[in-house]
Amino acid sequence: MSQNNDKLVIAGRAFTSRLMVGTGKYASNEQMVRALEASGAEIITVAVRRVNLDRSKESLLDFIDLKKYTLLPNTAGCYTADDAIRTCRLAREAGMSDFVKLEVLGDEKTLFPENEELLKAAKVLVKEGFTVLPYCSDDVILCKKLEDIGCAAVMPLGAPIGSGLGIRNPYNIRIILDAVKVPVIVDAGVGTASDAAIAMELGCHGVLMNTGIAGAKDPVAMAEAMNLAVRAGRLAYRAGRIPKKLYATASSPIEGLVE
Amino acid sequence: MQITINGEERNIPGQTVLQLLQSLDIDPRRVAVELNLEILPKAEYESAPLADGDRIEIVHFVGGG
Numbered sequence: 226m227s228q229n230n231d232k233l234v235i236a237g238r239a240f241t242s243r244l245m246v247g248t249g250k251y252a253s254n255e256q257m258v259r260a261l262e263a264s265g266a267e268i269i270t271v272a273v274r275r276v277n278l279d280r281s282k283e284s285l286l287d288f289i290d291l292k293k294y295t296l297l298p299n300t301a302g303c304y305t306a307d308d309a310i311r312t313c314r315l316a317r318e319a320g321m322s323d324f325v326k327l328e329v330l331g332d333e334k335t336l337f338p339e340n341e342e343l344l345k346a347a348k349v350l351v352k353e354g355f356t357v358l359p360y361c362s363d364d365v366i367l368c369k370k371l372e373d374i375g376c377a378a379v380m381p382l383g384a385p386i387g388s389g390l391g392i393r394n395p396y397n398i399r400i401i402l403d404a405v406k407v408p409v410i411v412d413a414g415v416g417t418a419s420d421a422a423i424a425m426e427l428g429c430h431g432v433l434m435n436t437g438i439a440g441a442k443d444p445v446a447m448a449e450a451m452n453l454a455v456r457a458g459r460l461a462y463r464a465g466r467i468p469k470k471l472y473a474t475a476s477s478p479i480e481g482l483v484e
Numbered sequence: 485m486q487i488t489i490n491g492e493e494r495n496i497p498g499q500t501v502l503q504l505l506q507s508l509d510i511d512p513r514r515v516a517v518e519l520n521l522e523i524l525p526k527a528e529y530e531s532a533p534l535a536d537g538d539r540i541e542i543v544h545f546v547g548g549g
Contacts, residue, residue, distance in 0.1 A: 272548025
């Protein structure tokens, strides 16, 4: 089965890799560069923050080849629609691209989405021409609303951000996949390669992660593991798995046994 | 004159936004600027004068998920 034509299409743009990765929490920029390379990702998330006036020379973009990667600025740390909208406008001006990962958080302990504010922000941003990829709860009703507003994808969480708990509610993800037509990208919660593979085997169109890679003992090796897992999971999904059965089915023929 | 840059009060001589960025050693291509809560398009950095009491935010991309 050819993987060449199996592209992830978001708002008319086609991507070969279905793994999106963050750029936070690495021990060094050099380590980040090697992990990004190993992940095979084409879309990478970044945060928008004030320039440190005393150390203004330091720039993340000195380490990132913008011909190779599409930046997806996030609104991490925003707790209201207004803050998230403001951050997106700044991101567009800084990066000259309309892609944004919209997140509006509900509280610091869980980092769960504040979905009312998320919907409010998404409406405004879509009207302003942004390509909005919202981080949201794994709730089909909400995902439908985000799609109806005009979001380019939905990005339900697998588990809390940075928790590494994996896909806690695969059935909810399945229901979302049945209900929406835009790409479904699991964002947050992936801890290891099998979690990413599970998301892809469910039929998700992509996976986004940061801590799962950057927090591993060897982030570069984990980035490669995630790259393989996302590809393996996608291929298994497309190949069509066998149905689960309670009892055995022999793999070898019954006929011709030595008697 | 007194202006607020990224929440810090600073006393600076009269100048444009571009001159301020240069004096802070900031590459204008790598940042976004908000002047009194309005995004300032890059094309206007050179012509936009700063006034006493202005609040300016200068942001850029950092590592994040």
